[in-house]
Amino acid sequence: MRIVLGVGGGIAAYKVASLLRLFTEAGHHVTVIPTEASTRFVGTATWEALSGNPVSNSVFDDVHQVNHVRLGHEADLIVVAPATADLLAKAATGQAGDLLTNTLLMARGPVLFAPAMHTEMWQHAATRANVETLRGRGAAVLEPATGRLTGADSGPGRLPEPEAIYDAAMALVQGQSDFQLPLAGRTVTISAGGTREPLDPVRFLGNRSSGKQGVALAVAARNAGATVRLLAAHMDVPAPAGVEVVPVETALQLREAALAAAADSDVVIMSAAVADFRPAEISDTKIKKRDDHADPVITLVRNPDILQELVELRNLKGAGAGEKQQLIVGFAAETGDSQxxxxxxxxxKLHRKGCDLLVVNHVGTDRVFGQDHNSVVILARSGSEPQEATGTKTEVSAAIISRIGLELNSVSPRA
Incomplete structure (x- = not known):
């Protein structure tokens, strides 16, 4: 596929290098057209090296090829990232002052804008009008992500992650002209990994959780357009890029972090393996073998039920007029027995906890924990038919996030 990648003059231009690599590694032919301002952030040499094609932003280069006409006509897809407020205004008003704006006017295929700017610029009436104009003409304009911006600012205006832009671009060329990132504009908190309850300075009670499923969920939510907060207990895999990471160790620390994070979250996914019990007392020194061969006695106490507490807090708070309640998703790592x-x-467990969805794992010594594949059943409090998802943990996560998107965007409110 022939792709024109327009790069606007914002600091987020550096992230577009990763988007370019996603396109080229998928086998697409990419022509990069940076604006003059964008070359102050990333030089043309970078774009030429990564794309393998010459780069220009002038209509007077290679005039014999009539690039300002040819590129727009030949492109199967045009992606503009970051689409600054200035670029959106120029595109909406049909300006043609450089090679990129000329190419946009000549476009015959789908066009995707990925905005990035300060919150006040994005929310300004002029920008909103320009976005609606472009959408009204058939262009796809993504919602920006919410999070840390240049300097100390934070809010809607971050460039969506390169993977999310790539997925949106592929959906667009596949004919999904009415597509939306299912979690665009949403804040999602996900717990991952296994908690550890200290016995003494060197020992702890733990579990076999690797954190792979939680990390895969964070990636899937990020790629679906969400602002993601990952409450990371012990994990054998690194946290993904583009998400906020809150490290925790014990169940009590996770509880504190989860209650705080839930305050501004549209979705809370409790996928961490949380210890049900913790030692009643923690020794300040290493517990040693005694000469009399007496075995130590360790008394355990029950940890708080974080999932149930989140549900109770959500129900107590309620939802504002015209708003839906926060969606809470639990995980159940279960084994069957004679009962x-x-x-x-x-x-x-679903009825006892009161969460909206429960993702059920059948676990065992060599099942789920630490593995790259998973098989789950998604149960719904509404009583709808159970949904099965099997495959890699990436594929299972995509199915879970897709189901969450359907729940959030359903017409009828949840019971």
Whole structure:
């Protein structure tokens, strides 16, 4: 596929190098057209090296090829990132002062704008009008991500992550002209990994969780357009780029972080493996073997039920007029026994906890924990049919996030 990648003059231009690599590694032919201002952030040599093609922003280069006409006609897709307030205004008003704006006027295929600017610029009436104008003409304009901006500012205006822009671009060329990133504008908090409860300075009670599923969920939510906060207990894998990471160790620390994060979250996904119990006392020194061979006695106390507490807090707070309640998703790592099978225990847990969705894992010594594949069943409090998802943890996460998007964007309110 022939792609024109327009680069606007914002500091987020450096992130577009990763987007270019995603396009080229997928086998697409990419022509980069940076604005003059954008070359103050990333030079043309970078774009030429990564794309393997010459780069220009002038209509007077290679005049014999009539590039200001040819590029727009030949492009199967045009992506503009970052689409600054200035670029959106020029595109909406049909200006043609450089090679990129000329190419946009000549475009015959789909056009995708990925905005990035300060919050006040994005929310300004002029910018909003320009966005609506472009959308009205058939262009796709993504919602910017919410988070840290240049300097100390924070709010809507961050460039969506390169993976999210790539996914949106591929959806657009596949004919999904009415596509939306399902979690655009949403804030999602995800817990991941396994908590550790200290016994003494060197020992702890833990579990086999690797954090792979939680990290895959964070990536899927990020790629779906969400602002993602990852509450990271012990994990065997690194946290993904483009998400806020809050490190925790114990169940009590996770509880504190989860309650704080839930305050501004549209979705809370509790996928961490949280210890049900913790030692009643923590020794200040290493517990040693005694000469009399007496075995130590360790008394355990119950940890708080974080998921249930989040549900109770959500229900107490309620939703504002015209708003939907926060969506809460729990995970159940279950094993069957003589008293019941995995789903029977999971359904009982769903009703006991009161969360909206419960993702059920059938776990064992060599199942789920630490593995790259997973098989889950998604149960809904509404009573809808259970949904199965099987595959890599990336594929399972995509299915879970897709289901969450459907729940959030459903017409009928949740019971």
């Amino acid at each position: 019941g099978d995995v789903l029977a225990y999971a359904e009982a």
